[in-house]
Amino acid sequence: MWRSIASNFLTIAIVLIAGVAGIIAWGKNQYSGPGPLADAICLKVPNGATFRSVAADLADRQAVSSAYILKVGAEYEGKTAKLKAGSFLVPEHASMAEIVDAVTRGGQSTCGTEVNYRIGVNGSDLILRELDPATTNYVEVVKFDPAQGAAPEEYTRATGDADVRYRVTLAEGVTSWQVVDALTRADFLSGEAGDVPPEGMLSPDSYEVTKGEPRAELLADMQARQEATLAELWATRAEGLPYATPEEALTMASIVEKETGIADERPLVASVFINRLEQGMKLQTDPTVIYGITKGQGILGRGLRQSELRGRTPYNTYVIEGLPPTPIANPGRDSIAAALNPATSDYLFFVAKSLVPSDGHVFAATLAEHNDNVAKFRALEQQGGAGN
Template structure:
């Protein structure tokens, strides 16, 4: 009698369904990982590659959130102006927050700056400094005009006295006040004047205060632009003061006529030399009552360290400098030679 064959039991439908779902989940997870990896790779590429900025520029980053900062960067052309790069900026800020907070200021962004470099700038770069140069020899009115017209400053220029500030190049941040900048200039003058006064030569015994040294330096500043001549001119003026002679320096007459609002616009005349004013050193002995301009450091040093000379006179030599003389006759000869050339 034939034996019956044993049949294998078929896998149940629930088990097959479970395996199918498992395989699907694995495939879906792999897809997600591949997608995430691709997105991360693209993000890193866009994070580190050069950006669209064609020419370096200064950009003001205002106070606010990440959204406003991203908008400013996109408007300036530092970031591409699309959804992806705006989102990438937010993600990069969050993922690198351990590197520090973003700052609001005016920063310089170079051409082609990447997002990675942009975040470094926003976190660590120094703000843009603007510069204003005050040349030597300007009057208070001229300096006030320079400060008033300087860009990126706020507020009005405070009243300036003659010789109140030290001519230099000054740096300031955008939106600094003119009041604060002037205070910085005045402090520089005070510091320099005190240091120079303390180290002055014994040959300056005719000067009794730092303020008198400042006045003398302003005369030197207006008389010559030749550095080597400044100590000589200081020596002449101090010699004349020691002998009780009037200083008779033309720049003080010009100041008396213009009231510190140059230019005069014409040569001095004989009648100008009779202009009644405490600044007219042809009429009034001694130093004028105040500076006639803002002298620079070299003029201050010359006033504090005059050359030892017996000269009492000087006149322009027609070559940018001066001829010095110890006697009036020698001086008159120098004047005669100058007139022959002119």
């Protein structure tokens, strides 16, 4: 009899163990397998939230099959104490494990509201936008220029949330003065900007910043990126270039940047100016003359006068020999690369193809050919009104 009892007990124990193992395996599969979420959502985790409240929110929104399993899985992985506040994109059919990783990994929020302060050559604007989880595209809420007055109510209200992300984007060709001037109006930054950095030494790029970040630290980051880019590209430069220093190459890059916004043209434009330097010709480029007038503090807003083209300034390349003393703007990586690895050509001249800047330029090796190209462009100007 005792053998029978022991055998039955052992059988029951085995069944129970198998059942528990099956439940555990099922739970693991629920935790790591694809979730039930049909469409992506933006999950907001407020300050002070717990995994219990987050799990309940996810279950209510049908993003997980079980709030309990998500909480137990997070506890098993030792992540319940690592919950981060913020807004997080939860893709369709995301597993519980993927969701837990997203809300405990840290770093910038991946969903919700973003402020992008774009500093451009002809002005700046501040854009408040929201991520659409379904398309993962940003939808513009409001756009305004901080230089033109107070911020709209939508902006003030939205930026009261702690999980708003901030970004500063520099356009290629902005001057250092323009950058510093614009940053003084960024209400999400702190502290003084300090002295205007050397012209050309700020990297046109997109910078994620935190609310309250010091302006001086952001400018230092911009300068460090440009220094790294210049050093990297200088090390792989073509042989025989007419530059004594990386700074001279940066000056050339800034001229290329201001002459064309078309990436494919930059190596050709660089070749024109390098050919001119090598043949002892003056560069004769309007953007340097304009910089000598404005000192990079805004745009000229009109055409150049003949007296300005004849006037002797350190930046008037119709008068001086060689390069101007400094860059005339902050060039992007492509323009620096073009200055250090230009195209091989015999071109000495170029002029716009049409009144549309995106149409680019037509290049010429001889003055006679160039004059023909200029005559064609002047005819277009007369037909279409004001030129470039």
